Amino acid sequence: MRDLLRRLLRQRKAAVGGSILLGFIVLALIGPWLVMDPTELVGRPHQPPSSAHWFGTTGQGQDVLAQTVVGARETLAIGFAVGALVTLLGALIGVTSGYLGRRVDDVLTLTTNVFLVIPGLPLAIVLGAYLPSGPFRMVVVLSLAGWAWNARVFRAEAMALRNRDFVSAAFVAGESRSRIVVRELLPNMASLLGSSFIGNTLYAVGAQVGLEFLGLGDVGAVTWGTNLYWAGNDAALLTRSWWVFVPTGVCIALVGFSLTLLSSAIDEVTNPALKAPLVATTAVRSARSSSADAAPPSGALLSFRDVCIEYATERGPARVVDSVSFDIAPGEVFGLAGESGSGKSTLGYALLRLLPPAASITQGRILLNGTDVTALDETALRAYRWSQVSMVFQSAMSALNPVLTLGDQFHDTLAAHGRTTRAAAHARARELLAMVGLAPQLVGAWPHQLSGGMRQRVGIALALALEPKLVVMDEPTTALDVVVQKELLQRVLELKQRLGFAVLFITHDLPLLLALSDRVGVLQGGKLVELDTAERLRTDARHPYTRLLLSSFPHLSAADAQVPADVTRASSERAPPQAAAQGGGR
Structure with a gap:
């Protein structure tokens, strides 16, 4: 709550709105x-x-200034009192209903719905x-x-x-349940409570x-509403x-x-995506041209060239990726390793132009077969995604739409890139499911009917639906057990x-990368600090x-760190010679 207030104080909208409201509160108090009795007859009627x-x-014949000033007190007092009571009552009932569920939820939800269907004006009368x-x-x-x-x-x-x-x-x-509601749930709704x-x-x-x-109020009281009531009655x-x-x-x-x-200020503070990142966006146009003369190496499928990515924050731009350059050859497995926050996933999202609104590529280029991904317009970008580069997202539990069957999700993916019938899409889905080791009959299944490993296989199948040249795998095995990971x-x-695509494998699991990858890049603090073949990095x-x-990882010593035999057999076809040549650089 304190952090929310501090950020609000730095908001221009909050400063303007708060100043106006504070002025009226002081006026009401x-x-x-400072003014005369608003009910006293002090002059001629309708005197300008x-x-x-x-x-x-x-x-x-009463003084309009006095009525306006005095009317502010009761009007604002009632407004703030009702605002607090409505928020408190709605929060307690909604949170209790949503947390306890079952019979309590049934009763409270029924009560809520009854009040919602009653028109407010008849209820007030x-x-x-x-x-x-x-x-x-x-x-x-x-x-x-x-x-x-x-x-x-609040129930939702x-x-x-x-x-x-x-x-x-x-x-x-x-x-206790009541303490959980008051001490655990409500404090996590501070921004919602404030905006409500x-x-x-x-x-x-x-x-x-x-x-x-x-x-319908007390017409003898002096409030802003009764001022308007008497203005209407006095014609x-x-x-x-007009001055009345x-x-x-x-x-x-x-x-x-x-x-x-x-x-509006609370919405922007609690959801930074609503605020346009002006600093980062402005820097993009001037920075891209500076690296326009950097040509990709011959034979590279993908090239990152001096890429910098910044987030626009209230304190200015924060650089999270700093002048990163590397290449991926056709058919290569390229690994990116590093601790959390090193910029691994940010690079993967930049490749697909999926960075959040507050982030921008401020320098460098990303070239796929010579095409600058950072310069694609919306139409070209839509055609590029999934057909050229696809992605297997980190969370298998949330990457699939819970309200669509697997077949429908395959149909949506295929239909977005060209006309296809539902029957043809489902046939393609069965083929892809079988390809990743799942029963084709699962085309009619719902995501909640699958285990985590099965969902991740479906994510891989979806990524291969349009036969892309490169697949980005962002921590695809994080939530899976060791046996499922291996399979x-x-x-x-x-x-x-079989299909000949390249893989950009992103993970913090260095042993896994050394076992799978042709080459590995190591990121620290947004910088690529080392790039070499898996064999040389290991020793x-x-x-x-x-x-x-x-x-x-103690088992990664030079003496006993060996690539598992079954994985070695599956990965016997290594990268082309030019990939190894590129890997020698540090």
Whole structure:
């Protein structure tokens, strides 16, 4: 929460919106002591603005400035009270419903749906008829009419969080369910609570003014809504006495504007993707031309040339990939190793132009068969992806769409790159499933019916659907056990020999890379610190970081580190001679 507040204070929208809102809060607190009694008749009716009455007088002869200033207190007090109550009530009911589930969820969801189908205005009229007049009635009416939407939002968020490990850990540690709701789930919804409170306050101010304008509030009170109510009854519009209602209307608009700015600022702070990375985007145009004369080596399928990637942050650009260059030959298995955060996956995503909005390639080129991937427009990029370069994503559990059968997912992939019938797509899917060692009948299965290893095989089959020249494999075996890893990688090498594609294998598992790859590049802090063949890296690594990685795996000593025989047989066809020649450089 403190971090959220600090980031909000640095937001221009939050600064402007907060300043406006703070001004009105100060006005509501001290303003009534600085103006005359708003109910006192002090002048002629409908008197225009003058030195005696800066905002003129009402149809009854009351001072408009005094009514506007005094009206802010009750209006804002009710708005903030309703905003807090609606947020609290909706959060507690929604989170309790989503976390506990079963019968509690059934009862609370039914209650929520009942309130959602009841129109707000009739509910306000009925409640207003039985409750005593005054601010309390308005708070109760608006709170009861508004909490249900919030409960539904918080219920969905709680259902997304309840299976997270920290919630399970708290339950196993002996925390009660109520404490888990209050201490574990709600604090993880701080940004949602903040934006909901702002939105609910905006709803409360607007609804309150609307109800009071219709005469459903306490018409004897001085609020912005009753100001507009009396302006209508005194025929201010018909007599063109604009000064009676314009000040109140401007104040309502400014409060709404300030709350909207604050809500937008919270969205941008909690979701940086909504904010355009201007710094990084600007740098791309000027940097690409600087390496335009760098030609790829003869025979290379893929070439990274002095590639730099930066993330736009609030403190300026942060470079996560720094002048990386390497080549991949046709049919080669090229491994990228390094600790978490070294830039491995970022390079893979850059190859497919899948970097998040805050990241940009600020220098260098990525060449596939001589074509600059960084310069492709949207049409060319769509044709390039999957047909030239495909990807096996890291998480087998989430890479497949849970609401589509495997056959439908193959059909979508094939249809996106040309016309195909569903029957033809399913036939191709059966062929690909058999190719990766799965039963063709699984074409009609759902992802949740498959194990993790089977899902990862489906991901490989999808990556090969259009017979690409290069497959990027981003940590494809992270969540799999050792036996499944071995079977999966043997299948990949067999398919590579059969179909002739190259592999960019990204992982932190250095022993795995040394066993599978023709050449291995080692990344540290976004820089390629060493590049050599797997055999030479195993016995003659030169960079201290590479030796440190090797030393963390005791079995990788020069004496006993051997490539498994079964993997060696599956990978007997090594890279072309030019790949080994390129690998000699460090």
